[in-house]
Amino acid sequence: MIGDIEIRGLGVIDHAELPLGEGFTAITGETGAGKTMIVTALGLLLGGRAKPGTVRTGAPKAVVEGRWIVPADGEVAGAVADAGGAIETFGITEDALELGELLVTRQISATDGRSRAWLGGTSVPAATLADLGEQLVVVHGQSDQLRLRSEGAQRAALDAFGGIELLAVSERVADAWARERALQAQLAGLTAARDERVREAEALRTAIADIEPVEPKPGEDAELLQRIERLEHREEIRRLVGEAHALLRGGDESASEGVPAAAAQIEDARARVERAAARDSELESVSAALTDVLYGLDDAALRLSGYLDSLDLDGIGELDALNERLASLVDLTRRYGPALNDVIRTYDDAGMRLIELEGDDARLDELTDQAQTARELLESEAATLSELRRQAAKALGERVTAELTQLAMPDAVLTVDVQPTEHLGEHGGDRVAFQLRPHAGATPAPIQRGASGGELSRVMLALEVVLADANPVPTLVFDEVDAGVGGAAAIEIGRRLRRLAGHAQVIVVTHLAQVAAFATNHIQIEKSSDGEVTTSSIRSLTGDARVAEITRLLSGLRESESGRSHAEELLRLAEHETSA
Numbered sequence: 001m002i003g004d005i006e007i008r009g010l011g012v013i014d015h016a017e018l019p020l021g022e023g024f025t026a027i028t029g030e031t032g033a034g035k036t037m038i039v040t041a042l043g044l045l046l047g048g049r050a051k052p053g054t055v056r057t058g059a060p061k062a063v064v065e066g067r068w069i070v071p072a073d074g075e076v077a078g079a080v081a082d083a084g085g086a087i088e089t090f091g092i093t094e095d096a097l098e099l100g101e102l103l104v105t106r107q108i109s110a111t112d113g114r115s116r117a118w119l120g121g122t123s124v125p126a127a128t129l130a131d132l133g134e135q136l137v138v139v140h141g142q143s144d145q146l147r148l149r150s151e152g153a154q155r156a157a158l159d160a161f162g163g164i165e166l167l168a169v170s171e172r173v174a175d176a177w178a179r180e181r182a183l184q185a186q187l188a189g190l191t192a193a194r195d196e197r198v199r200e201a202e203a204l205r206t207a208i209a210d211i212e213p214v215e216p217k218p219g220e221d222a223e224l225l226q227r228i229e230r231l232e233h234r235e236e237i238r239r240l241v242g243e244a245h246a247l248l249r250g251g252d253e254s255a256s257e258g259v260p261a262a263a264a265q266i267e268d269a270r271a272r273v274e275r276a277a278a279r280d281s282e283l284e285s286v287s288a289a290l291t292d293v294l295y296g297l298d299d300a301a302l303r304l305s306g307y308l309d310s311l312d313l314d315g316i317g318e319l320d321a322l323n324e325r326l327a328s329l330v331d332l333t334r335r336y337g338p339a340l341n342d343v344i345r346t347y348d349d350a351g352m353r354l355i356e357l358e359g360d361d362a363r364l365d366e367l368t369d370q371a372q373t374a375r376e377l378l379e380s381e382a383a384t385l386s387e388l389r390r391q392a393a394k395a396l397g398e399r400v401t402a403e404l405t406q407l408a409m410p411d412a413v414l415t416v417d418v419q420p421t422e423h424l425g426e427h428g429g430d431r432v433a434f435q436l437r438p439h440a441g442a443t444p445a446p447i448q449r450g451a452s453g454g455e456l457s458r459v460m461l462a463l464e465v466v467l468a469d470a471n472p473v474p475t476l477v478f479d480e481v482d483a484g485v486g487g488a489a490a491i492e493i494g495r496r497l498r499r500l501a502g503h504a505q506v507i508v509v510t511h512l513a514q515v516a517a518f519a520t521n522h523i524q525i526e527k528s529s530d531g532e533v534t535t536s537s538i539r540s541l542t543g544d545a546r547v548a549e550i551t552r553l554l555s556g557l558r559e560s561e562s563g564r565s566h567a568e569e570l571l572r573l574a575e576h577e578t579s580a
Helices: 035-045 075-082 126-136 151-162 164-192 194-211 220-232 234-249 262-277 281-313 319-336 340-406 453-467 487-500 543-555 561-579
Strands: 002-010 013-019 024-029 061-071 088-092 098-109 115-119 122-124 137-140 413-425 428-437 475-479 505-509 521-529 534-541
Touching: 002 035, 013 035, 013 521, 013 534, 024 035, 024 487, 035 061, 035 098, 035 137, 035 475, 035 505, 035 521, 061 075, 075 098, 075 126, 098 126, 115 126, 122 126, 137 453, 151 164, 151 340, 151 413, 151 428, 151 453, 164 194, 164 340, 194 319, 194 340, 220 234, 220 319, 234 262, 234 281, 262 281, 319 340, 340 413, 340 428, 340 453, 340 487, 413 453, 453 475, 453 487, 487 505, 487 561, 521 543, 534 543, 543 561
Parallel strands: 024 505, 024 521, 137 475, 475 505
Antiparallel strands: 002 013, 002 061, 061 098, 088 098, 098 115, 115 122, 413 428, 521 534
16 A cells, blocks of 8 residues: 655645555545645656646656555565565564565656656666556546556456356466467477478488498498508509518518618627627627517518418409498498498487387377367366356446446446457457446447546446455545535445445545545645745644535535534544444
């Protein structure tokens, strides 16, 4: 609820503080005193449009600051935190609910009308205040904000009025719609990709048919290249190895050039060193080293001889087969590469992917069945919801119509029209519209178009009274809800506002004593003038001061004895009915 509002430099108000609080607050005052400035100030705090003309003449700016009392860990606190603001906790209620204080500020420049807004101590766009304001306050004015102006809001109000059973079915409809939508999305995705899956499966089968007969092995292409290289240059290899063997051990190749074999030369060198070592023992190690070299030369020569023997028997008739095999591997690499390992990986993955693709076909059939089942459930639940809505719509229309009869609209009829939509959605398949027939013979029209300003306020009051238990809102503001009524009808308005204040904070701008008498908090806007500038001030009324204001509202004269007597009687009536 709103704790208080401070106003500086707004319209005829220089500086004033508006104390509010729980219950029903009535705001009264003479014409032109600035009562509408209170609603204007509240509208600014709720993110309403700022205009340069609202700034008081001579003031550089207008500033409005509101203090709200909200649950410290509720949705409002979460929204404030998301915007970067903070709520200061200050107490706990009897039912262990922790409360916090939220400060909202709006400033408007007199020069260009530009505004700034603060939420919980941090600067925010005015739109942020508007979004949050929907959770805090509903203003019913003669021509501005209308709580139930949208089809969605009217549908939600009807559902809440319908009670637990209707709300439970509404939740089931939302769940069924979400499931059917998710299944349809999956089904659409699989269906759209069906042709692509067919093409992919065909390509995978072709790859398997190409690769499987070849049975490539990792690194096989490199091994084949090495083998082919050996076979293609076998004669050159034989010649080079033969020459090397002759150089080590001697033979025709080395003899033709008159070059002693390496082994013979090393042996000759070792014999000479050995003879010298007989004279100097330090050369014994050199002799031993030359002996090791001879052993190494013998081993190398032996291995070369064995290689030459194997080369004579190697690769007979094999080269053509190797080249053919390599050609097959190169072809696979070109088509499924770039490397042979990629070819092997393609073959290994193709089988699993084919299983997946074939499984998609089965999944497609399964999803089709599931989507059909989900649709049937949605249609069934939506039909139940529609029937419950029609029953609730009849009851809601009758109750609001009865309220309107007591609010000086005896011929007014409110009907809640529930019509089927073309498509089922999250909220079912109904279009909900609140229709008002304000007078006998008039054509029913949407409530925002079917009544005058004063009538509209009374219609909204009737709706709020009927919906109070089902669809509560923290603060309700009514501007001139009593326009065009008086007498007994005005008393009925006062009674209903007082009753509504049992569920929410109610703030009413009124000019009727019958309405103000039922308030639990009476605030008066007074104006004064020095001949050049008009200034308004705000004060809370109790005791004789309140009686005097009720008297003025009744007779136009504060000191009228008959008016005072009537005012006291009216206040006693309101007090008696409230305590009864």
